[in-house]
Amino acid sequence: QSALTQPASVSGSPGQSITISCTGTSSDVGGYNYVSWYQQHPGKAPKLMIYEVTNRPSGVSNRFSGSKSGNTASLTISGLQAEDEADYYCSSYTRSNTYVFGTGTKVTVL
Amino acid sequence: QITLKESGPTLVKPTQTLTLTCTFSGFSLSTNGVGVGWIRQPPGKALEWLAFLYWNDEKRYSPSLKTRLTITKDTSKNQVVLTMTNMDPVDTATYYCAHKRNDWKAAFDYWGQGTLITVSS
Numbered sequence: 001q002s003a004l005t006q007p008a009s010v011s012g013s014p015g016q017s018i019t020i021s022c023t024g025t026s027s028d029v030g031g032y033n034y035v036s037w038y039q040q041h042p043g044k045a046p047k048l049m050i051y052e053v054t055n056r057p058s059g060v061s062n063r064f065s066g067s068k069s070g071n072t073a074s075l076t077i078s079g080l081q082a083e084d085e086a087d088y089y090c091s092s093y094t095r096s097n098t099y100v101f102g103t104g105t106k107v108t109v110l
Numbered sequence: 111q112i113t114l115k116e117s118g119p120t121l122v123k124p125t126q127t128l129t130l131t132c133t134f135s136g137f138s139l140s141t142n143g144v145g146v147g148w149i150r151q152p153p154g155k156a157l158e159w160l161a162f163l164y165w166n167d168e169k170r171y172s173p174s175l176k177t178r179l180t181i182t183k184d185t186s187k188n189q190v191v192l193t194m195t196n197m198d199p200v201d202t203a204t205y206y207c208a209h210k211r212n213d214w215k216a217a218f219d220y221w222g223q224g225t226l227i228t229v230s231s
Contacts, residue, residue, distance in 0.1 A: 045223055046149075048218060052215060052217065091217075098162070
């Protein structure tokens with residue numbers, strides 16, 4: 001299975017909204033509503049931000065939202081803040097009953 | 111409170127077998143729907159999913175690493191063990207274990223701190 005495709009980097013100014021895409025296939029992203037998103041700060045373990053495409057775990061800011069259209073899932077961060085600067089990874093369940101992560105996106109707050 | 115912690119050698123020689131232990135608390139791996147996964151991250155690179163173990167002992171492996179991986183559990187000790195054979199320098203990475211809760215299909219809500227494994231002679 002190939003890694004899901006994400007843009008290498010996305011940037012925005014404080015207060016702006018940014019969107020990170022995550023493109024897979026009908027065997028993973030497009031086939032299931034089981035896409036999750038993780039935030040990772042340098043030297044830290046990943047943190048779950050979105051599960052099952054659109055759901056936020058308790059404690060995650062409502063500035064983070066998820067969506068999906070066809071084989072592409074998206075994470076939107078609204079009201080961008082300095083603390084949002086991190087790497088972001090998508091993940092999906094697959095037809096083979098396995099998991100696959102994305103290539104990762106570095107978010108820079110200008 | 112759910113916690114997970116990875117342990118194992120920090121340095122492994124090429125061709126050796128790596129054994130990593132994930133010791134957890136705050137949940138039972140006997141609970142229907144719960145699972146533990148292993149994920150790794152080479153320095154400066156992306157996350158890579160390796161293996162997953164369900165509460166009912168069902169196992170899943172990365173297709174590209176399937177022949178080298180074995181995941182097992184010791185429910186009485188609250189541990190999940192991952193072994194990886196024939197280690198190579200490209201396997202140098204931080205290895206994480208993570209928890210999947212019973213009512214979410216495919217998301218890891220708690221992660222260990224990770225352990226850096228270096229493969230070098």
